[in-house]
Each structure stands twice: as structure tokens, then as C-alpha cells.
């Protein structure tokens with residue numbers, strides 16, 4: 125509570141000072157956007173340095189449009205380092221029979237709204253592009269080895285408490301410290317270590333050298349099976365990123381080699397799934413339990429001068445590839461709301477700006493959390509949806525499979541229509557001119573990949 129916080133004098137500054145807890149995707153994006161608007165920004169990141177970690181990530185059309193509006197050259201760097209996937213179709217296949225269940229087009233809904241096409245980019249490259257964008261505007265804005273452990277709200281400022289015992293003061297604190305957020309833990313009066321719930325699903329992932337036969341037409345495929353599914357996405361430079369999702373209890377250990385375990389789990393599946401697993405190095409495979417949370421309807425995202433953003437505000441399942449994209453949308457919206465404040469904004473005005481941000485973001489992110497959860501359940505219960513559990517009756521499998529295909533195939537365009545909106549202020553909307561980076565040399569890449 126406020127009464128137990130020691131008083132410190134706030135120095136008078138020319139622009140509002142914003143402290144950001146967490147220098148991940150959302151934290152760096154909001155820092156970059158706020159610096160552009162003239163704010164004094166500090167990012168406190170717990171890691172000692174940005175190490176290359178994590179595979180490729182989809183930056184979808186809705187998020188790329190906002191990054192483009194924040195800074196054109198940042199977006200060009202992402203497009204140049206990444207690979208366009210929105211210029212080809214995505215689809216769902218039956219894992220065992222390899223038959224197409226449905227296909228959908230992510231490019232058309234983007235083009236309809238003048239949005240750039242979805243790209244995939246290696247997470248470390250994306251992180252580096254965002255960090256460079258921040259540092260180019262304020263060389264000392266990012267402080268590494270700085271773990272935020274709490275905060276104290278005061279009438280005219282907020283104190284940010286760091287693990288090393290020091291305190292920094294700011295006008296606003298943004299909690300962008302991810303799914304296990306310490307800022308949210310204090311705001312909601314809960315323990316950070318138990319503040320997310322296990323989804324029931326375990327995920328293995330890796331990137332390997334592999335080029336599909338149909339890479340020029342299809343960039344993203346989901347193979348469905350009973351209580352498990354496999355996702356393969358072209359990520360450029362002759363590589364595929366894959367995910368294997370299995371229903372398992374939290375903390376399940378995999379005995380022996382992960383690839384051997386997965387090969388047996390996906391035994392008899394599409395030859396492509398087996399080929400991709402065979403092309404993967406054991407050391408490349410990462411495994412993790414997946415956690416999420418229902419929307420924080422009662423507790424919200426704001427405590428006086430403190431506000432949540434990204435996974436701290438709305439942890440979600442990764443199925444839609446929208447967690448980071450929602451963090452970028454948050455960053456854009458929060459920077460716009462705070463951008464309306466003058467440098468001597470009162471406590472009430474700051475609070476109102478944070479409330480405007482929450483009002484604009486809460487409903488949309490809650491729906492995306494719900495859609496991600498729903499699609500995850502739907503994919504896991506594929507057999508039931510496809511066959512209705514009545515395989516014993518000849519012909520029913522085909523009937524339910526058709527119904528399932530109509531439901532999934534028919535709902536995907538609606539989901540994409542909802543996701544791919546242009547949140548850039550209407551007056552500033554423009555036609556996307558982000559180049560559709562490399563897909564041209566596939567024939568060569570395919571040939572050399574087959575030789576290796």
C-alpha cells in the first residue's frame with residue numbers, strides 16, 4: 125500500500141518520465157514509441173545481456189502495420205531480416221492420411237485493409253532491431269541486470285524498486301515483464317511464481333534445414349492427430365520451424381532423446397513430419413510447458429501510475445502466433461494515449477490516459493486470449509470433431525470430417541478478419557509499401573537443400 129512507501133522528492137523534468145519493467149518485445153516496442161514522442165524512458169531488464177535465444181516468430185500484418193507507423197526503417201529492418209509468409213497459403217492436414225482438411229489465405233485479409241504481409245523473423249534479430257531502435261534515440265535507455273521487484277505509488281510519482289536495493293522514480297511504470305510479471309504480482313496481490321495456470325499442453329520446438337515440396341504455395345501447415353498436433357512453418361533460408369504439441373501433465377520429463385520420443389509419437393504420420401524430425405539436430409530441440417491465464421476482468425491492468433502490457437497483461441496460448449503481436453498493439457496504443465499528455469500532467473490526467481489505453485485494449489486482447497485457447501482445444505480434440513467418435517458407423521467419419529472442415533475452414537477467414545484490423549489512426553492510414561521479402565530463389569534453395 126501507499127502508506128508503507130517512503131517519500132522521495134521528485135526532481136522536476138522537462139518531459140514525462142516512463143519506467144518500463146522488462147525489455148522483451150513489448151517493453152522495447154513501447155520504449156521506442158514513447159521516445160519518438162519525446163518521453164524520457166528507462167527500460168529495466170533483468171537479464172545481464174541480450175543473448176541469442178528462441179526461434180523464429182511471426183510478426184503478423186496487424187502488428188507490422190503499427191510498427192511501420194512507429195518507425196519505417198525499423199519495419200524495413202524486420203522485413204529485410206525476415207521472410208514473408210503471408211504471400212502463400214496456410215492449411216490444416218490430417219496427420220495420418222496427409223489429406224488436406226482446409227486451406228486459408230492470410231494475404232487477402234491483409235491486402236483488403238492495406239496492411240503489410242505477415243513475416244517470420246528470428247526472435248533474436250527482432251529483439252536486436254527493437255533494441256537498436258531504442259538505443260539510437262537514447263543510448264542509455266536500456267539498463268540490463270536490473271530486476272524490478274516492486275513499486276510504490278505516490279501522488280506525484282511512482283518509485284520503482286530494483287533487486288539491488290536501489291529505487292528509481294518515474295511518472296509512470298509500465299509492467300512489461302512477461303507472463304511471470306513481478307509488477308502484476310504486486311498489483312493483484314499474488315505470488316509471481318504461481319500467477320499463471322498450466323494449459324495442459326507441452327510444446328517441443330526447433331528449427332531445421334528443410335524445404336517442403338510445396339513451399340512456393342504453402343508457408344504454414346498444421347498436421348492434426350489424436351490429442352497431439354504438429355506445426356511446420358517455412359522461415360526462410362531453406363529452414364523450417366516446427367512445433368509439436370502434446371497433452372501432458374505439467375513438469376513431465378522426457379526420458380532419453382527428445383527426437384526419438386517424438387519420432388515414436390508421430391510414427392505413421394505424414395512422411396513430411398518424419399522427414400522434418402529426421403532433419404533436426406537433437407541439441408536444437410527446446411521443450412516447455414505452456415501457461416496462460418483467463419483475462420483479468422476483476423483486477424484489471426492499472427494501479428494508479430502503474431500499468432501492464434503484453435504477456436504481463438494477457439498471457440495466451442501460442443496457437444494464433446499473436447502474443448507478441450498483441451504486445452506491439454498495446455505498445456502503440458499506450459504510446460498514443462500517453463502522447464496526449466503534457467509534461468506537467470496531473471495525477472488524474474495520467475490515470476485517465478492509462479484508463480483510455482486499458483479501455484481500448486482490454487476487450488480485443490480478451491477475445492484473442494479466448495480464440496487462442498479455443499483453437500488450442502479444437503486442435504487437440506480434432507478426432508472428436510472430425511469423426512464424432514462414431515467411427516464404428518461406416519461413413520460417419522467422412523460426414524463429421526466434412527462438417528469439421530466446413531467449421532474450421534469457414535471460421536478461419538472470420539478470425540483473420542477480426543485479427544487483421546488497421547489500428548493506425550484513420551487519418552494516417554496508407555497503403556503498405558513494405559517489400560514482400562525473399563521467396564524468389566526457392567528452386568535454388570530446394571535443390572541445394574536436397575543435396576545436403
Ligand SMILES: Cc1cc2nc3c(=O)[nH]c(=O)nc-3n(C[C@H](O)[C@H](O)[C@H](O)COP(=O)(O)OP(=O)(O)OC[C@H]3O[C@@H](n4cnc5c(N)ncnc54)[C@H](O)[C@@H]3O)c2cc1C
Pocket residue numbers: 145146147148149150151168169170171180181182183184270271272273300301302303304305306307327329433434435436442445446447448449450451
Ligand atoms: C512456443 C511459442 C511460440 C510463440 N510464437 C509467437 C509468434 O509466432 N508470434 C507472436 O506474436 N507471439 C508468439 N509467441 C508469444 C510471444 O513470445 C509473447 O507473447 C511475447 O514475447 C510477449 O512479449 P512481452 O514483452 O510481453 O514479454 P517477454 O517477451 O516475455 O519479455 C519480458 C521481459 O521481461 C524481463 N523480465 C521479467 N521479469 C522481470 C523483472 N522482474 N524485472 C525486469 N525484467 C524482467 C524478461 O527477461 C524479458 O526480457 C509465442 C510464444 C511461445 C511460447
